[in-house]
Amino acid sequence: MKTEEIIGHPLYQLNLILWLLQPLKDNYPLRPILNELGYELFAIGPTMSLSPELRDRIASTSVQCDSESEPDLMLSKDGVKEFVIIECKKQLFGSESNTAKQARALLLQTGEQFNISIALPVGANPDIHLIYVSKHSSSKLYTGNLCEISEELKKIGFDVLPVGSIGIESKSNSIFLCDAYGEGKIPDQMRKGIGKKIKVQVFEEDEDPIPLFYIPWDPNVSQSDEISAYCEQVFRERILSNLIIRIGKATPPRTIEINYDELLNESTSSFYERWRSKNIGRTLRNCCRDLINNALKGAQENFDKEKLPQPLRGVSLKIKSDEDKEAVIDSITKLRVDKWLKEEDSQMNFPIIDDDI
């Protein structure tokens, strides 16, 4: 994989930030600079709705703004004294794009609006920043665009959050966080910690700098590049390992229930619950069903299969003996398939919105 592609991928960026928040001794295998600076993970993908009052005010202007946003991460520091909203982006966006609508909804998360969004006392007064993370670019356009969108809102009388960006750069087999974008504003302590740029990861010449992914896959991220293939593999492995765990734990004779929704939920650290509500549940269930059928193909004589009763979706496998169980485990182990999320399905059903995750 090309390192430039990796560091530009929002799922890499998101997982890198999660690693930078981990407690790690002696900066190994990464330097957890955010943990070092005292930041903690407050939430992954929190839903932040604009209040009726703000929506009313926006409706009276010509500004295009989402009424609800789900930034990738929210960090906190010193309890609830400081918050940093983080959004990972693959590419620049202009003021007319869908991403700009989301940016406005995030920029408006100030004061009372923010406190209501995350259930703080209405009168609380935390420091709040909005930070965009993307691949480093020497162009100032990126932060410039954000500042421009922010200025537009200010001009028509809205309070906005201070906004800045952090770049991810790859140089000489190292990954750096950069803060070299004059116009934007990131929290003072973060600025001091990162300086102009700081090395957070070192990797070998012939290896990809991908850390273990806590969040391996997202339906809204483009599925076409090489790193997406890695994400798809991880998603597949997590489904197969959860499948094999169910079978491995069973003592024959036993009927094992494979509920697709449960399996998908376990394999996505419960994020599937969210995606299911967004009409991609059916597509993922079908892909999961096909993957499981493929995995069990080599041992069809070793179990009796039945559909789970409605409304459950899945199958039950009746395994009679230890030998049958071993044959099923072998069949799953031998499965070799790279592409299991079908492209036509993804194009048809996954609502890909820019690179929003």
Next chain:
Amino acid sequence: MDIGHIKNREQAIDSLSGYTQARKDELDKKTLGKGLVKSYLLETVPANSHEPDIELVFRNIGMPLGRIDETLYTVWNTNEKKHFGFLEKLIPRHPVIYTMEDSKDSDPLVKRLVDNTHELDRLWISGWTFDRLWQKVLEINPKYRYGRLAFEHQSIFEVDSDEIDEDDDIEETEKSESEEKAGLYVESRASRFTIVDKLETIQKSLPKLQENYYPLHSISQLRFPSTGRGGHDFYYNGKVTNRSDSFTDHRAHLLYVLKIYKGATEDAEQKAWYSIEKTTLQLQGKFTTLHGAPVVMKFGEPISTQTFEKWIASTFQRKRNRFRLWGNPIRLGTNKVHVYGADRHLWQSIFLEITNKHVVAILPKGTCGNTIHRLVTNIQRYIDPGVDVWIGEQNYKDLVSRATDKREIKYEN
């Protein structure tokens, strides 16, 4: 020895004690005729999971238990049509088997027993855990007493052979007893090394020896001197041989070590368990956040590409591999793979980054802390005896010390 007539705890303990005394007398006269009392320390499930019905587990694997009282049972070997020994639920999560069978019979039987159910595992006492237990031995015993330490490191992934003996752990633990019977001791491997000397002598010499010879960090056996004569030999795989003249003293030592091990395991789990959970800490909001810390095992020196390849192939292309892992490695470089797989013995999830410089493990919540102990034990034995292990910012070596201090586990003998 027939134990079929035993009806209560008193008779059981008397029988084990009498047997112990007789064997100790034989040992002293170097005329050992029967097997010593051996204890096998087992592990069931993480503390917050449902503890399996131990009677059902043993029945399913063809070794039904006969209840003596609430925590003590006889163990029947259906295949051999005779009693194998006793099982005692000494503390929650840790049943112990006591047997008088010869190691050559009991070791394979216990191995089969554990291999045949995901609800039981053996204790995996890593070199680092032994290192801390050794400090306890020094703290609680007079320095003129004799101690015994064995070290074992086999660089099996450096050899060009596909045959890896899965029963090696049996071979090793039975060796010392059979050697004793034969009255001789043979060093069969260059990396196997035993010290028997006064505690003060070992205490003085060991740090220097370890500094000069790295495999000596991989302690695989430790003797706790008994309060009377002899001692209790703890092996890395949870087997303990009673070479003392007291079964009561033996049992007290098992309890002491089990409490420490349980505390260390629970601390490791608390620290390491990764979960993405919805939290409702706020008054109204529901947020998803992440808990837990990665386990980082860093090698002193990078291992060679050949060793790395052999290790990955032996582990993930073999059903019965030493590390008891399942998964399909995702290649991310010559010396780097990711595995989103499972502990093949306990059938629980584990995510691993394995490179020629380190292993990083993420343990999803519920995955047993014993998986960490097994990983560390096997890495010390086969990859790097001096591997540096951290769970977040907590040093693995200190888990044992912390477990004893925090829980105020006292040596009561």
